[in-house]
Amino acid sequence: MALSKIWVHVEVNEDVVAPITLEILAKARSLADTVEAFVGGPADSIAATLGAHGATKVLAAGDLGGGLQGVHVAAALASAIEGGDAPDAIFFGTTYDGRDIAARLSVKLDKPVITNNTDVEVDGDSIVVSEPIFGGTQIVKTKFAAGSPAIAMFRPKSFVPEEAGGGAAEVAALATVDVGSAGAAKVLDRHVEETSGPKLDEAAIVVSGGRGLGEAGKYEMVEELAKLLKAAPGASRAIVDAGWVPYSYQVGQTGKVVKPTVYIAAGISGATQHMVGMKGSKNIVAINKDPEAPIFGVADLGIVGDVHKVLPKLIEALKAR
Amino acid sequence: MNVVVCVKQIPDPADPGALDADHTLKRDGKLILDESDTYGVEMALQLVDKAGEGEVTLVSMAPNGEVSGLRQALAMGAAKAVLVSDDALAGAGALDTAKVLAAAIGRAGDYDLVLAATESSDGYTGTVPEQIAAILDLPSVTFAKEVEVDGETVKVRRQTEAGYDSCETPMPALVSVTAGVVEPRYPSFKGIMAAKSKPLDNVTVADLGIDAEMVGWSGAGQEIVDVSAAPERESGEKIEDDGEAHNKIIEFLDGLKVL
Secondary structure (H helix, E strand, C coil): CCEEEEEEECCEECCEECHHHHHHHHHHHHHEEEEEEEECCCCCCCHHHHHHCCCCEEEECCCCCCECHHHHHHHHHHHHHHCCCCCCEEEEECCHHHHHHHHHHHHHHCCCEEEEECEEEEECCEEEEEEEECCCCEEEEEEECCCCCEEEEECCCCCCCCCCCCCCCEEEECCCCCCHHHHCCEEEEEEECCCCCCCCCCCCEEEEECHHHCCHHHHHHHHHHHHHCCCEEEECHHHHHCCCCCHHHEECCCCECCCCCEEEEECCCCCHHHHHHHCCCCEEEEEECCCCCHHHHCCCEEEECCHHHHHHHHHHHHHCC | CCEEEECCEEECCCCCCCECCCCCECCCCCEEECHHHHHHHHHHHHHHHHHCCCCEEEEEECHHHCCHHHHHHHHHCCCEEEEECCHHHCCCCHHHHHHHHHHHHHHCCCCCEEEEECCCCCCCCCCHHHHHHHHHCCCEEEEEEEEEEECCEEEEEEECCCEEEEEEEECCEEEEECCCCCCCCCCCHHHHHHHCCCCEEEECCHHHCCCHHHCHHHCCCEEEEEEEECCCCCCCEEEECCCCHHHHHHHHHHHCCCC
8 A cells, every 4th residue: 555645854065965965855755645745845856856756846935043953843844744744754864964954853643763774665554664783783673653653764775766857846835833942953053074085975986994003193094095096085984983974974883874885994993883884785895803893794805814914015016007 | 189970881782782662772681881981980080080080970860770891980980870760760761861961960968079971982962971961061072082180271172173172161061071081990809899888879860859750761852763774784795805905996996986
């Protein structure tokens, strides 16, 4: 049985609809007769993209005056739902603002939000989501049992985006609601950290470094190798927490999910938290001193060796080509 | 200033995780303070220290009256703790947890700031802090990588996809902090000894005025229908580096035509 309507949260990065939104739109379309999008900002510049990916309408919260999306958008959605415009399900990507809105909305509606899903199906009258646990070794399927709307969040790259060939989505205003002092947090400035080279979650090759590098300065080897391979440099949580590289480099449960053609893990043991973010890579090369390191369990090519010896030679050999 | 920190006691992440027959996470072994929470505790201690007055209060929810993780945070320097422990909480989802912690925060006394990690290391739903803010009707800033208090205002650098946003909010407010926001201290011997006699208020769901029927399995509004093994990824060749392993990598990449 198909659902009648699903709402999908739109994540916008620098005026462009984020890939995760397009991924979820594609899935939502396969489950429901009508898919509508909602955005915590203006929608005029994104209506065409959303329409092409199957959203017939986009509910726009408009300018939030510096307010964070969570409290404002959740209140506006709850009010629209009370007004009789309830969808069967509301889908979010795992993004900073998506989490905030989903969490606030779950309290407003007194309904659970189920997070970290990688799949969803409709089983009879029920919506059932799948979530990988224990580093993706087991899959838990959970049924929403609190009535509609079901609030679900999905991990990046769970679905494949697909254009549906529709015209621009109709832009409708999402009526804002006074949230009182709870809306007092404001964004004053946005800072973009300049990065060069391909983006971590879009690169065909990713080279990541971990604690096995020994010290912060040795991360240069990872960067140099990445540059030679036109790859994006990544990192395990251990060295991000240690302050060697910024959080934006982190691959894993709390960082980015990557699925490149080749993933090279240098000095990474393969903690559950890291594996979740890279296990979907098409090919995995691992270099680690410890032959028992869990990373070897998923590596297509495993090198039991010292990264301080293997990486410099690899870099020299690539330079010589 | 008074800061409340939400902390979680979790099974040691170094041990392989397992589920009980009712599909809840196995927690019968010793529980430890979630490392993600040490950052919030440290942040709170530093803010109170800087303000020159006030104290840090911990709130936590755990089965079996488990306190070893809380003692760890008390040893770091928190003044007191409220622990909610109740059989009715088995199967509690993120929303139930937020309801319980919000009620426990109410019991903790006057506060200026509530701190939490962005997500726990075992359940990692990542929604509890913002749900608590919603229940307490507080302004909030999540994913803080820097926190500073200036008079009645909290200034936060909030992690974003592209970098960070400079945010601020009046207090009282809730802020969730990322790992690395500050360097957590190790408890001193003196701290560990002092922690043993610090007040630890062990309460039940009923003590908080919450109907036990509304939380845990009965209140979760979700039902686990299946748990199964994920398709395994096969590993390939594993070799010992004999000084020539780099050539093997190049050969492998050549085969994939990515060079």
